[in-house]
Amino acid sequence: MKRLFPYSKPTPATANRRRNRSNPAPVKTRLWLLLLCGVLILGLGMSATLVSAQSESGIQEQEDQLIREYTLPSAPTKTPVYKPLPASPPKKSSPPSTPKQTAPAPARQRTQSAPPKRTPAAPATEAPATARPSTAEPERPSRPAPEAAEETTATEDLPTGEYVLQFNRSPVVGNRFRMRGVYSEARLGFTRPRGWKVQSAKALLRFQHSPALIASRSNLTVQVNGTSIGSVPLNRQQSQVGSVLFEVPSRLIQDYNELVIVARQNNDPECSDSGDPTLWTEVLPDSELQFEYQPQAIPLNFSRYPYPFFDDLSLDTNRMTYLLPTANETWLTAASRFQAALGRMAEFRPIETRLVQDIEETEWGERLVIIGTPAEQPALEDLDLPFTIVENQILDGNKAALPGDVGVLMMTTTLDGAVPVLVVTGNSPEGVAKAAQFLVQPDTRKFGTGQAVLVDTLPEVKSPPPRQWTDYLPIGNSFKLSEIKTQEDGKPLQDITVRGSASPPIEIDFHALPDDQFTRGSSMNLRYSYGPQVNPRTSAIEVLLDGVFIGGARLTSEKGARNKSLKVDLPADLITPTSKLEVAFRLNPREPGVCGKVTDQQLTGTLHADTSFDLNRQQSVQLPDLELLQSGFPFAAPQDLSKTAIVVPESPTDTDLLTMLAFSERLGRLSKSKSIQLSAYTTTTLPPEVLKDEHLVGIGTREQFPFPDVLQSGGFRLRDAFARQWGQGSIQTLPDNEGLIKEIVSPNNGERVLLALSSQTETGLERVRQILLRDPWFFQLQKDTALISSNQQDTASYDPDAYKIEFLERAPATRRIENTSLLGKASRFIQDNWFFLPAGVFAIAILLYGISQLYLKRLSDQKSH
Numbered sequence: 001m002k003r004l005f006p007y008s009k010p011t012p013a014t015a016n017r018r019r020n021r022s023n024p025a026p027v028k029t030r031l032w033l034l035l036l037c038g039v040l041i042l043g044l045g046m047s048a049t050l051v052s053a054q055s056e057s058g059i060q061e062q063e064d065q066l067i068r069e070y071t072l073p074s075a076p077t078k079t080p081v082y083k084p085l086p087a088s089p090p091k092k093s094s095p096p097s098t099p100k101q102t103a104p105a106p107a108r109q110r111t112q113s114a115p116p117k118r119t120p121a122a123p124a125t126e127a128p129a130t131a132r133p134s135t136a137e138p139e140r141p142s143r144p145a146p147e148a149a150e151e152t153t154a155t156e157d158l159p160t161g162e163y164v165l166q167f168n169r170s171p172v173v174g175n176r177f178r179m180r181g182v183y184s185e186a187r188l189g190f191t192r193p194r195g196w197k198v199q200s201a202k203a204l205l206r207f208q209h210s211p212a213l214i215a216s217r218s219n220l221t222v223q224v225n226g227t228s229i230g231s232v233p234l235n236r237q238q239s240q241v242g243s244v245l246f247e248v249p250s251r252l253i254q255d256y257n258e259l260v261i262v263a264r265q266n267n268d269p270e271c272s273d274s275g276d277p278t279l280w281t282e283v284l285p286d287s288e289l290q291f292e293y294q295p296q297a298i299p300l301n302f303s304r305y306p307y308p309f310f311d312d313l314s315l316d317t318n319r320m321t322y323l324l325p326t327a328n329e330t331w332l333t334a335a336s337r338f339q340a341a342l343g344r345m346a347e348f349r350p351i352e353t354r355l356v357q358d359i360e361e362t363e364w365g366e367r368l369v370i371i372g373t374p375a376e377q378p379a380l381e382d383l384d385l386p387f388t389i390v391e392n393q394i395l396d397g398n399k400a401a402l403p404g405d406v407g408v409l410m411m412t413t414t415l416d417g418a419v420p421v422l423v424v425t426g427n428s429p430e431g432v433a434k435a436a437q438f439l440v441q442p443d444t445r446k447f448g449t450g451q452a453v454l455v456d457t458l459p460e461v462k463s464p465p466p467r468q469w470t471d472y473l474p475i476g477n478s479f480k481l482s483e484i485k486t487q488e489d490g491k492p493l494q495d496i497t498v499r500g501s502a503s504p505p506i507e508i509d510f511h512a513l514p515d516d517q518f519t520r521g522s523s524m525n526l527r528y529s530y531g532p533q534v535n536p537r538t539s540a541i542e543v544l545l546d547g548v549f550i551g552g553a554r555l556t557s558e559k560g561a562r563n564k565s566l567k568v569d570l571p572a573d574l575i576t577p578t579s580k581l582e583v584a585f586r587l588n589p590r591e592p593g594v595c596g597k598v599t600d601q602q603l604t605g606t607l608h609a610d611t612s613f614d615l616n617r618q619q620s621v622q623l624p625d626l627e628l629l630q631s632g633f634p635f636a637a638p639q640d641l642s643k644t645a646i647v648v649p650e651s652p653t654d655t656d657l658l659t660m661l662a663f664s665e666r667l668g669r670l671s672k673s674k675s676i677q678l679s680a681y682t683t684t685t686l687p688p689e690v691l692k693d694e695h696l697v698g699i700g701t702r703e704q705f706p707f708p709d710v711l712q713s714g715g716f717r718l719r720d721a722f723a724r725q726w727g728q729g730s731i732q733t734l735p736d737n738e739g740l741i742k743e744i745v746s747p748n749n750g751e752r753v754l755l756a757l758s759s760q761t762e763t764g765l766e767r768v769r770q771i772l773l774r775d776p777w778f779f780q781l782q783k784d785t786a787l788i789s790s791n792q793q794d795t796a797s798y799d800p801d802a803y804k805i806e807f808l809e810r811a812p813a814t815r816r817i818e819n820t821s822l823l824g825k826a827s828r829f830i831q832d833n834w835f836f837l838p839a840g841v842f843a844i845a846i847l848l849y850g851i852s853q854l855y856l857k858r859l860s861d862q863k864s865h
Contacts, residue, residue: 071397073386079451080384082308083417084195084295085364086161160199160294165190165315168285177283179263181274184281188259190289191313195296201248202290203259208241209234209281210267217266220244220281224252224259234265234281241284248289255313259289300411300420302448305439308420309367310345318342319352321366322661323359325376328652330429332680334371334436335657336646336664338424340676341440343668350773353661355654359383362419371424373432383412383421386452394427404428407435407455409448434458440676461675466637467619470672472511472577477617482609484508496607498585501600505544505584506607511577514633515621515817518572522615525567526551526583531604532560535588541566541605544582545574558590563608570615577631583607620818623753624743626781626807632670634753635695641667642677645690646697649704650682655762655769659699662772663757682706696746696754701765710756714744716785716808722760726808736760739768739788741781745815764788767803776800783809 167173170188179186192198203222215235222229230246265279266272272279298308310318320342325331342351354366359379362368374380375392387394387408393401394408402408408431410423424439426432438444438455467475470490474483482492487509496506512518528541534555542552543566551568555561585605621628628634635644646663648656664678679690683706698706702718705711711718717725722736739759746752757772759765767788771777785808792802 071400073388073397078384080300080412080420081417082298082300082413082420083158084298084308085158085418086163086293086295158295158297160292163291163293163315165289165291166285167283167287167289173283173285175285177261177285177287179261179265179281179283180277181279182265182272183274184263184265186261186263186283188261190257190259191315192253192255192257193314193316194255194307194311195298196291196293197296198250198253199292199294200250201253201292203229203246203248204243204288204290205232205246205261206241206243206284206287207281208239208284209236209265210278211237211239212267212278213281214266214269217264217269219264221262221264222246222259223262224248225254225257226260227252234263297417300413300451302409302411302445302450302453305445305448306342306345309369309422310342310351312345312349314349316365317350317352318346319354319366321354321356321362321368323368323370323377323379324355324357324654324657325372326378328657329682329685330373330376330432331371332646332648332660332682333678334424334432335369336660336680337440337676337678338369338371338436339661339664340641340668340671340678343665344672346665347669348775351665353658353665355657359414362414364415364418366419368414368419368421369424370421371432371436373425373427373429377425380423380425383414383423385410385412385423394425402427402431402454405430405434407431407433407438409435409438409453409455411451431455437675441674443674461640463640463642463675463677464638464673466643467513467515469511469513469636469639471509472513473516473615475513477615479613480609481508481607481611481613484510492609494609497604498606499601499604501587501589501603503585503587503605505542505582508581508583510545510575510579510581512575512579512617514577514628514631515619515637516575516617517620517818518570518575519616519618520572522570522572522575522617523567523613524551524570524581525565525612525614527608527611528564528566528583528585529562529606529608530555530560530564530585530587531602532558533590533602534558534560535590538586538588540586542582542584542586543568544584545570546576546579547582548574550574555585555587570613572616577633618818620816622814622816623745624784624814626741626743626783626786629743629755629781630779632667635697635755636667636671639671639673640675640677641671643694644678644697645686645694646678646680646699647686647706648680648682649700649706650684651704652682652700653704653762655765656699656704659757659765659769659772662769663697663699666772666778692748693752695752697757698754699757699765701762702758702760705756705758707754707756709747710742710744710754711740711758714742714785716740716742716787718758718760737763737767737789739764739766739771741768741771741786741788743784750815751817771803771805777803777805780805781807783807785809 167177167188168175172188177186203224205220205222207220209218213234215233218234219231220234221231229248230244232242232244236242261283263281265281267276267278298304300308309320322335339353356362359368359382370377370380373392374389374394381389387396387410388399389395396402404427407426408423410425412421412423413419414421424432424435426435434455437458438448438453441458441461444458470485471487473479482494484493485491486493493508498504498506524543526541526543530539530541536554536556536558539555540552541555543550550571551566553566587600587603587605589600589603591599621633623634635641637643644667646660648660652660660680667678668676679694681687681690686706696707698710700706702711715726718740719725722734723730723732724736737759740756742756742758744754744756746754757765757768759768767790771788787806787808788803790803792799
């Protein structure tokens with residue numbers, strides 16, 4: 001065979017190719033491997049495509065199922081609009097009285113004053129308020145309207161009204177508002193309620209001053225939010241009462257406002273002594289602020305919640321009304337948690353609560369809350385709601401009943417828009433509970449919007465540790481000032497600087513936990529700085545605890561100093577759950593003032609946030625003790641109230657339920673957490689595990705009291721036929737209208753307590769409720785038993801002498817709950833039983849004497865042998 005190419009010696013690669021051609025098996029193997037890999041890749045691709053398709057199909061099915069279950073109404077109803085109307089003017093009266101305002105037409109008028117930030121506020125008393133319809137055409141309010149329906153109704157004109165805010169409603173004023181010295185300032189805070197468009201404002205000042213003042217050198221100046229609105233000379237003769245009316249530009253009125261009254265007083269044409277007692281001016285308590293305002297129509301939306309059901313800027317009391325259901329079982333826990341949440345939002349502001357059997361009983365100025373399923377609240381069918389209710393079932397847009405575990409929240413109005421209505425419902429008790437829980441968890445209710453909210457799932461909020469209290473000292477024994485948070489905004493304390501010779505002390509809330517027991521050795525390492533030009537002979541820094549001086553030092557450098565340190569011992573017996581720590585800079589300039597004029601604004605003092613504390617404390621508390629109830633202990637431990645249960649009679653009366661709501665509100669004011677887990681039961685629905693494991697609060701009159709043995713045991717006892725017993729004495733009264741607050745160690749668990757809120761009559765139980773609502777009386781509770789009496793018919797009076805409280809202490813059993821070392825327990829035993837110490841020392845001495853005699857006798861016997 002003829003070769004195409006000349007012959008040549010084959011290379012190794014050529015030889016390999018020839019061998020492969022001569023043996024085709026490896027080639028086929030590789031082809032099969034390539035084919036197998038291709039099939040695998042194709043299969044994986046098809047599998048991935050199939051999984052992706054199945055995943056997308058599953059998601060689509062879930063979305064379709066969700067849409068089918070939660071279809072909104074196809075034709076949304078008209079957005080409800082809250083239309084507050086001014087009330088007819090009531091008669092003027094002093095703040096202690098609480099007249100019930102009436103009006104011919106529904107209107108909104110509440111009675112409480114909320115303070116501005118960092119300024120004193122008006123007290124939470126019902127006060128005179130005037131409101132008169134205006135005959136002039138009111139100015140049309142300009143409000144943003146994202147929806148056409150809201151735009152049409154929100155711009156509706158409402159009649160203007162007048163409101164009078166008297167100075168005596170503020171605790172700063174009281175019976176007088178006195179200013180002393182050459183230069184003096186007095187400050188008064190007030191708020192502008194939400195929904196007010198202020199048309200005009202005036203300040204009516206009634207005052208009197210010392211007759212020794214020189215009119216040409218003495219005057220009174222009024223400022224609103226830093227802007228002067230007028231001055232008046234102090235020229236009245238023989239301390240006659242003067243009256244002046246200042247116009248306040250409406251543009252100056254904000255949500256939080258501050259009225260400042262500046263008095264410039266001189267009794268000498270050349271030089272007046274600032275310490276002269278004849279330099280005084282008093283603003284009378286019947287001075288007032290007059291507002292002419294136009295209420296604004298508010299489209300109801302959960303994005304604005306809690307307004308209009310609660311207004312923290314209101315000048316009046318927020319008035320809540322609950323519609324009672326036909327059955328109370330599903331209502332108790334939801335209502336108590338909702339009221340506790342209102343208490344947390346209200347803080348120091350009072351809430352007036354009422355129960356009604358029918359919507360028609362609702363009055364103007366109230367906010368109506370309806371809690372319960374459609375079967376328990378038949379009145380829901382009469383309201384204009386976004387969801388249809390048929391045969392006690394809430395239907396979606398497809399006319400299908402919503403699942404029972406879905407909560408439904410809706411807003412609407414009644415009485416022609418004058419009363420807003422909050423509906424907390426569902427097709428089952430589980431749905432009602434879930435809807436109510438949505439409103440009591442701050443983190444979840446923030447993203448609510450619209451007229452209706454469907455609550456499908458809620459995040460589970462973990463219960464905080466029992467000793468983690470927000471407004472109290474950190475749990476650790478060593479911490480810095482920056483770890484203490486302010487009560488106003490919850491932010492950590494930072495460096496604080498004060499200026500001037502009359503600068504106020506720096507106040508720090510130094511609240512110990514209620515079960516803290518302090519021992520010797522606690523200290524504070526104060527870090528501070530001060531500026532130059534101070535007088536080292538008369539300038540100093542002082543530390544006070546509840547007004548008691550506990551340490552201080554001179555400011556020795558005229559050039560100032562930075563990061564100075566001062567160690568101060570903290571007395572163990574002065575630190576309480578209500579303690580306030582004060583750091584005062586007493587700054588005086590090097591040059592003395594001339595004729596009362598002192599140049600002191602260059603003087604500064606700074607308290608640094610790295611100030612540290614080292615505490616010696618242990619967990620030890622003795623129960624029962626009603627004084628601990630002032631801080632909520634032990635019912636507020638943990639702070640979500642998950643270890644507290646309220647128990648009412650099987651058929652509770654309105655007074656029983658109102659007392660339950662009052663106690664829930666008080667616990668809300670005394671606690672802070674991300675959720676509320678308070679529980680409420682009747683005597684027939686109380687689970688055995690709750691009876692054993694939780695703190696209990698029994699409410700009811702003696703005949704219907706859930707735990708009758710509590711009233712029949714202990715030092716003070718209530719018996720049949722208005723009989724009562726104390727110790728060995730027994731009496732019978734007619735009638736017995738005294739209220740009873742009694743705390744004992746729970747008979748079912750030695751580490752739990754049982755609180756009894758009871759009386760022989762409904763009148764006495766109402767007095768217990770008023771004590772829970774009113775701070776001046778609630779913060780007097782002490783010992784283990786309190787008896788409440790009153791000689792007044794109006795039990796809701798703000799008169800400080802309206803009630804008389806007697807305290808008794810003779811609990812049948814006490815229990816000390818502590819978590820301390822063995823040495824701490826021994827020390828506590830010796831402190832509590834010190835009278836045994838001499839006997840113990842004598843017994844030990846006798847024992848040692850006997851041992852020594854035996855030893856000596858043995859030695860003598862050995863020597864004799």
